[in-house]
Amino acid sequence: MERTSVKIVVAGGFGTGKTTLVGSVSEIPPLTTEEVLTEASVGVDDTTGVEGKTHTTVALDFGRITISPDVVLYLFGTPGQDRFWFIWDELAQGAVGAIVLVDTRRLESSFPAVDYFERRGVPFVAAVNRFFGECAYTEDEIRSALELTPEVPLVWCDARDRGSSKLALIALVRHALGRLSPARA
């Protein structure tokens, strides 16, 4: 049946503006869905017996953008805590790529996301969220702190602004296109 879904992941450290970005470009107010996870505590605490497992609910925010009558783009914000790798795997699989939001007051908080997408070969752009207008770092300083390879685009954005968030998405799709093997004429 002709109805195609496309995914983009919005990642980054705790409080970097992921939900804000999803909300600013989505055509519907961002939705939240939950995944119930169980912590496998094998070998961690043998003495507590059968009840040694913890259930945790992880919330995922997402929004949608209708691209054409048969293509819908879904934007998924990752959970703030980066220990829920299972969710990241599900979000990243088959995705066009990711936007990694960066808060310059806590550059290092976005490093796990950079590292995750780098290792899995998922195309991503770093989007520096300007919380207070001026940024104390140069692009080179941010690149080296996050260990960005030269081909990873770095864009400046204000996640609250629809136009700005849209430009970050466009930068990502262009980057993903650039990584495909050259088109045959």
Add this chain to the structure above:
Amino acid sequence: MAFDAWDGEDESAAGRFVPLYVLVNGRTSPRDSRLDLATQVVALPVDTRLLDPEYLRIVDRCGNWISVAEIGAYLQLPLTIAKVMVDVLVEQGYLGVGSPAQRKIVDRHLLDSVLAGLERL
């Protein structure tokens, strides 16, 4: 019908969070289902009178194409459960399924149309 959720046999590493294994209609979570949380489904024109209310609720939401994640959000179902229930409905012919977002290589043509769509926003 009622569905149970339980902790299945673990293949997982210690300390790692994994989804609850769920049982719906006597089956466990379909790990290799082609359903992704972004995959969209739509109600097919079939008789739904025999459906249990929990399933009917889902089909009733699918008058227009809707993703598994949206179904989970609107009906307040945990994603894993939404996915398994949608999978059951697809298998039983109540729902039609669109192209999954899961594809190894996103094709150039699709990316070009996404880019054009974003530029029009």
